[in-house]
Amino acid sequence: xxMLTQPHSVSESPGKTVTISCTRSSGSIASNSVQWYQQRPGxxxxxxxxxxxxxxxxxxxxxxxxxxxxxxxxSLTISGLKTEDEADYYCQSYDSSNHWVFGGGTKLTVL
Amino acid sequence: xxxLQESGPGLVKPSETLxxxxxxxxxxVSSGSYYWSWIRQPPGKTLExxxxxxxxxxTNYNPSLKSRVTISVDTSKNQFSLRLSSVTAADTAVYYCxxxxxxxxxxxxxxxxxxxxxx
Numbered sequence: 001x002x003m004l005t006q007p008h009s010v011s012e013s014p015g016k017t018v019t020i021s022c023t024r025s026s027g028s029i030a031s032n033s034v035q036w037y038q039q040r041p042g043x044x045x046x047x048x049x050x051x052x053x054x055x056x057x058x059x060x061x062x063x064x065x066x067x068x069x070x071x072x073x074x075s076l077t078i079s080g081l082k083t084e085d086e087a088d089y090y091c092q093s094y095d096s097s098n099h100w101v102f103g104g105g106t107k108l109t110v111l
Numbered sequence: 112x113x114x115l116q117e118s119g120p121g122l123v124k125p126s127e128t129l130x131x132x133x134x135x136x137x138x139x140v141s142s143g144s145y146y147w148s149w150i151r152q153p154p155g156k157t158l159e160x161x162x163x164x165x166x167x168x169x170t171n172y173n174p175s176l177k178s179r180v181t182i183s184v185d186t187s188k189n190q191f192s193l194r195l196s197s198v199t200a201a202d203t204a205v206y207y208c209x210x211x212x213x214x215x216x217x218x219x220x221x222x223x224x225x226x227x228x229x230x
Contacts, residue, residue, distance in 0.1 A: 001174070035216045037158075044207060044223055045158065050216035090158055092216075098171055100148075100160035 002026045004091050004103035011109040014081050020106045022091035023073040032094040034074040036065055039105075040087045048089075049076060078108075086110045113137035115208050115221035123202075123228050129195040133208030133221060140189050141166045146211035147191045149182060151204040152223075159204075163211060164191055198228045 003025040012018040022034065036049035047056050049065040052074070062082075067074045074093075078085055091103040119131035133147070140147055148163035162172035164182045172180050176195070184191040195202060205223040212218040 033215060037217070044220040045217070046220070047216050047218060050212075056216075056218065092158075092160075098214075099173060102158040102160065105157045 001095055001099065002101060004093060004101055006089075006091060006103040006106045008104070009107040009109065011111055012081055014083060014110055016081050017077060017079040018081060018108065020076045020078075020089050020091075020108070021073050022075070022103050023071065024093065027095070028069065029067050029072045029074055029093075030069050031096075034065070034067060035092045036063075036074075036076045037090045037092065038085075038087045039090065045090065081110050083110050113210065113219045115210065115219055117206060117208050117221045117224040119224060119226070121225060121227060123198055123226060124230050125199055125228055126197055129193070129198050129202060129206075129226055129228075131193045131206055131208075131224065131226070133191050133193075135189050135191070135210070138210070139186075140184055140191055141186045144213070146214060147182075147184065148209045148211050148217065149193045150207045150209060150217070151202075152207070153201075153204040161193065161195075161206075200228050202226070203228045 005023045033051045037045040038048045039045040048059050048063045053065045062079045065076045088105045090105045114136045116134045123129045146163040149161040152158050162182050164170045164184050179196045181194040205225050207223045208221045209217040210219040
């Protein structure tokens with residue numbers, strides 16, 4: 001099976017833009033869709049991106065995502081950072097048997 | 112309004128079987144459009160997918176847990192359940208149930224329930 005590797009932590013100031021990467025260890029990042037989940041402290045995760053770059057209703061357009069086959073990675077970009085964006089972010093994808101795999105998570109600090 | 116609620120013992124002894132139920136409201140587990148899934152998160156660690164079930168009863172499990180996991184569905188009670196056998200301290204985690212939209216992503220999550228494995 002494959003792994004999804006994320007940076008352990010990132011930090012940025014309010015109003016700025018931050019990007020979180022998610023690198024797939026084997027197999028093509030483009031072969032299965034990538035989802036992104038936000039988890040605030042003490043809360044259940046919520047979806048901010050599905051199918052590589054789609055936002056569920058209610059998620060602000062400050063959240064965007066893409067995949068890059070050349071680096072075999074996906075990226076989540078949050079623009080116009082707000083203090084409420086401070087959370088853990090997890091990427092997730094599947095293997096060929098539809099087994100779901102999560103990344104290790106990235107702690108976003110908005111300072 | 113779709114809601115999911117986990118229930119079950121918060122403490123399980125080593126070698127015993129962990130059993131949790133997810134009660135669903137606002138949508139029928141019999142709907143052919145959704146999968147129903149269990150995910151866990153050990154304290155301070157990342158999420159781990161355990162498996163999912165379709166209303167028909169077909170299942171798909173994480174290969175690392177497959178030998179110990181059973182997920183079942185009770186359409187009469189609009190619930191689905193998790194059984195994890197031969198637990199050890201490594202199974203201590205917050206367990207979440209979730210609805211899978213379009214076979215693609217989790218659109219509704221339960222609040223999670225902490226299960227501690229300890230004698």
